[in-house]
Amino acid sequence: MQKVIECVPNFSEGQRKEIIDTIAHAIAGVEGVALLDIDPGLSTNRTIYTFVGHPQAVIEAALAAGRAAYNLIDMTKHSGEHPRIGAMDVVPFVPVQNATMADCIDIAREFADRLAMELSVPVYLYGEAQEREYRRDLSQIRDGEYEALYNKIRKPEWQPDFGPSEFIPTWGATCVGARKFLIAYNINLLGTKEQAHRIALNVREQGRSKEEPGKLQCVRGLGWWLEEANLSQISLNLTDFEITNIHTAYLQCVAEAEMLNIGVCGSQIVGLVPLRPLLMAAEYFIKKENLFILDDDQKLRLIIQRLGLNSIAPFIPKERIIEYIIRDREGHDDTINSMEIKDLIKHISARTLVPGGSCVTSLVATLGTALSTMCALLTYGMRKWELLEPEMRIIIAPLHTTTKILMDTLETDTELLNAYMTVQKMAETNDEEKHFKQITEDRCLQRCLEVSMDVMRHINDLWEPLQQLASLFNISTKADFLVGIKCLETAIYGACKRIEIFSLSLLKSTDNNNDNELQTKKSQNSYQEEANMYFQKAQKSIQIILNIAESRIE
Numbered sequence: 001m002q003k004v005i006e007c008v009p010n011f012s013e014g015q016r017k018e019i020i021d022t023i024a025h026a027i028a029g030v031e032g033v034a035l036l037d038i039d040p041g042l043s044t045n046r047t048i049y050t051f052v053g054h055p056q057a058v059i060e061a062a063l064a065a066g067r068a069a070y071n072l073i074d075m076t077k078h079s080g081e082h083p084r085i086g087a088m089d090v091v092p093f094v095p096v097q098n099a100t101m102a103d104c105i106d107i108a109r110e111f112a113d114r115l116a117m118e119l120s121v122p123v124y125l126y127g128e129a130q131e132r133e134y135r136r137d138l139s140q141i142r143d144g145e146y147e148a149l150y151n152k153i154r155k156p157e158w159q160p161d162f163g164p165s166e167f168i169p170t171w172g173a174t175c176v177g178a179r180k181f182l183i184a185y186n187i188n189l190l191g192t193k194e195q196a197h198r199i200a201l202n203v204r205e206q207g208r209s210k211e212e213p214g215k216l217q218c219v220r221g222l223g224w225w226l227e228e229a230n231l232s233q234i235s236l237n238l239t240d241f242e243i244t245n246i247h248t249a250y251l252q253c254v255a256e257a258e259m260l261n262i263g264v265c266g267s268q269i270v271g272l273v274p275l276r277p278l279l280m281a282a283e284y285f286i287k288k289e290n291l292f293i294l295d296d297d298q299k300l301r302l303i304i305q306r307l308g309l310n311s312i313a314p315f316i317p318k319e320r321i322i323e324y325i326i327r328d329r330e331g332h333d334d335t336i337n338s339m340e341i342k343d344l345i346k347h348i349s350a351r352t353l354v355p356g357g358s359c360v361t362s363l364v365a366t367l368g369t370a371l372s373t374m375c376a377l378l379t380y381g382m383r384k385w386e387l388l389e390p391e392m393r394i395i396i397a398p399l400h401t402t403t404k405i406l407m408d409t410l411e412t413d414t415e416l417l418n419a420y421m422t423v424q425k426m427a428e429t430n431d432e433e434k435h436f437k438q439i440t441e442d443r444c445l446q447r448c449l450e451v452s453m454d455v456m457r458h459i460n461d462l463w464e465p466l467q468q469l470a471s472l473f474n475i476s477t478k479a480d481f482l483v484g485i486k487c488l489e490t491a492i493y494g495a496c497k498r499i500e501i502f503s504l505s506l507l508k509s510t511d512n513n514n515d516n517e518l519q520t521k522k523s524q525n526s527y528q529e530e531a532n533m534y535f536q537k538a539q540k541s542i543q544i545i546l547n548i549a550e551s552r553i554e
Contacts, residue, residue, distance in 0.1 A: 004097035005058045005107060006322070007051055008182075008271065010090040011069055012078050012172075014040040014047045019072045024049065026068035032057030034329045036322065039271045043227050045080030046089070048184070048271045052096055052326060055103065059111045062091055066115050066174075075146055075172045081224040082235075085142045085149060086172030088115075092127065092179050096322070104178035105129045112176040116163030119171075122153060123162040127177030130161075138175060139206070139220060146172045179239065183277060184270035185246050186233040187253040188226075188311055190263035196223025196232035199256040203249065204236070216252060218243045229312055231265065241274075247281035250307050266308020269315065272322045278303050292380075292393050294400045354417045355410075358452065361494030362413055364487045365455055366406040369462065371484030373399040375477040376469055388472055395465045395472075402458050413451050420444035442506060449502040449527060455495045456534040459488055463541035470548040478549065485545055492538040499531040 013019050020040050028035045033053030040047040051061055066088050073087035091111065093104040108129040116123045130136045134157070144152060150167045152158045159165045160173060189196050201207060204221035207214035214221075218240040225232050234253050238244055250267055257264050275296070282299035285291070285306050293299055300317050309315035318324045339347070344363075348355050376399060379385050380392040423441050428434040466485065473481050503525075 002054055002097075003099040003103060004052055004326070005055050005099055005104060006094040006096045006181075007049075007058045007062050008090075008092050008094065009049050009062060009065055009088060010084075011047050011049070011065075011073065012045065012075060012080070012084045012087050012089050013069075013073050014045045014080065015042055019069075020047050022072060023047070023065050023068045026064040027051050027061045030057055030061040030064055033061040034326070036325045036329075037272050037320075041080075041082070041270075043080065043224065044082035045078065046082045046084065050272050050322075052322075055099075055107050058093065059107060059114070062111055063114060063118065066091075066119060070119055070121075070171070074170045076169050078146070083139075083142050083145050083222070084172075085146050086121075086174050087170070088174045089172075090138065091174060091176045092182065093177070094179060094181055096326075101128055101178060101180075108176050108178045112162045112174075115174065115176070116160070121163050121168055121171050122160035122165065122173040124173060124175050125161045125177060126175050127179040129176065129178040138177070141175055149173060181241070181274055183238040183241055183246060183273055185236045185238055185249060186226075186268040186270060186312075187236070187250060188229070188265045188267060188308070189232045189234060189257060190265055191232050191257075191260075193223055193225040193232050195260060195262055196225075196234045199223065199253055199260070199262075200234045200236070202256050203234070203252050216244045216249060219249060226312075233268070238277075241277040241280070245277050245280050245284075246307065247284050247303070266311025268312045269309060269320065272320055272325065275321050275323045278321070281307070292396075294396070354421060355414050356417070357494060358413045358417060358448065358498050359410055361452070361491050361498060362406060362409040362455060364494065365459060365491030366403060366410065368459075368484045368487030368491060369399055369403040369406060371480050371487065372462075372466060372469065373403055375473040375481045375484065378477050379472060379474040382474075385472075385474070391468065391472065395469050398462060398465055399469075402462060405458055406455065409451055409455055413448070416444060416448050416451060420448065445502050445506045449499055449506065452495045452498040452502065453527060453531065456492060456499075456531060459492055459495075460534045460537060462488075463537070463545070467541065467545050467548065470545045471552070473549075475552060478552065481549055482546065485542060485549070489538065489542050492535060496531045496535045499527055503528050 011023060013023075020038065024035060024038050027033065027049060028051075030053075033051050035049065035051045037050040038047065039050075049065065051058070053061065069088050075087055078084070078087075091108075093107045093111070095101060095104050105128055108125065112123040112125060112129075115121065124130075124135065124141045126136060126138050126141055135141055149172055153160065153165055153167055153173065189199070200221035200223045202214060203216045204214040204219050205217050206220070218238065220237040220239065222235055223232060224235055236249055238246065238249060246267075246269070254264050279296065279299055282293070282303040285302060286293055286299070291302070293302060297317070300321075304310060304315050318328065344355075348360065373396065376392055376396045380389060380396060385392070420441065423437060423444055426433070426437045426440070428437050470481070
């Protein structure tokens with residue numbers, strides 16, 4: 001998979017549409033990037049652009065945006081509610097897909113160097129890209145904002161990392177960094193700017209001072225007035241949602257507002273957001289309120305309502321969640337999971353090895369868990385079986401989750417086998433090429449083996465809830481339940497056989513290669529032993545489940 005990097009440059013212009021559009025066109029005009037979102041703010045006089053692409057394309061798009069802004073934004077005339085230090089104020093790079101923080105650090109430094117050289121402007125590194133502790137945090141660099149930069153930039157300790165150590169009035173300075181996904185999150189108050197700022201000081205990590213730290217880690221914040229909405233906002237940056245997520249920040253701010261007798265009327269996510277923090281927040285409310293919600297779209301509806309995310313503007317998941325946007329932009333019409341059933345059958349029956357037995361094994365496993373989930377859901381939520389609801393909630397959750405996991409293995413398995421077939425066609429005109437080809441083949445086989453093993457493991461985890469379901473399911477779904485169990489039996493057999501074949505292929509390859517031969521043989525033997533164990537357990541469990549289900553009558 002190609003590396004995907006996100007870039008979220010913030011420009012100090014949010015009121016003049018012609019300038020906002022010019023910068024957007026500069027970004028969108030670079031091949032290999034997708035401009036996902038443009039979020040201008042009138043009161044902040046600031047626009048946040050979000051785009052993704054492969055590393056080099058992202059650098060070129062950010063440079064194109066900087067060039068466009070250079071002659072259009074004049075910092076001597078700028079004012080707005082948001083802290084800022086320059087025209088192209090902040091340029092963070094974020095790993096999205098198949099990329100690491102180290103990749104983003106390299107990208108940030110290359111971009112900073114090129115921007116400084118091309119435009120002759122001062123550039124500061126921040127976040128993970130900055131090695132000096134006293135200037136790692138963005139607030140440290142922006143302390144005093146643009147107005148203090150004239151004197152600050154002349155101090156030896158505040159010389160820029162790239163570019164001239166001089167004050168450029170129209171531009172100011174640019175901060176370039178590498179960071180985790182930052183969520184810009186605002187809580188709406190029916191109060192004053194000063195009250196919003198008071199709460200921000202209480203909750204942000206920095207607090208009021210070292211002696212009075214705030215209540216939430218990995219949170220930056222301030223308060224401002226949002227003229228266009230006639231309310232104030234506690235404006236927060238959540239720098240690590242794994243530590244402090246949106247629901248935690250919201251509930252803390254609500255508690256602070258209640259102590260001051262101030263009304264809270266929803267919240268706002270600025271720009272784009274990953275799916276995970278929203279689902280994490282939904283899970284909090286599901287657990288707290290003892291709800292039973294399985295589908296992601298329903299979880300999103302819940303969190304949009306609980307946090308009031310529609311309060312300023314409609315929060316439309318397909319337009320605001322980065323995974324959904326990337327998926328829609330890339331398109332997935334040719335993937336296994338998006339095929340119509342008739343096309344999938346046609347592909348399987350074609351005169352090609354892929355998709356083949358491995359794909360069908362994953363498909364049959366998915367159908368088995370899907371049928372079992374259906375039987376459980378048709379027993380849940382009906383007055384006739386109301387007393388069974390606590391048990392059915394426990395049974396349904398792992399069945400539903402495993403169905404989604406197994407569905408993904410269809411695509412993964414097909415991609416791996418296609419990669420293996422491609423590697424087999426590689427040239428081997430010398431010893432080095434032969435060695436490289438052999439190593440690559442082995443890695444593909446190893447991954448194929450792991451996918452089949454994962455299928456067995458996931459099915460193996462279901463025997464206990466399926467045994468419980470066998471004595472409880474809605475009797476009208478008896479035939480469906482039995483078919484589902486037989487599908488899982490077939491899938492277990494298929495996965496076990498695939499592991500046997502992949503292991504033998506890998507052992508033959510090891511005999512030819514002689515690299516780590518003993519270790520590889522031990523590894524393959526352990527896989528086969530584990531697979532045989534799951535197969536034997538499956539035979540016993542399936543028989544017990546079938547006996548229970550078959551014995552049930554109307």
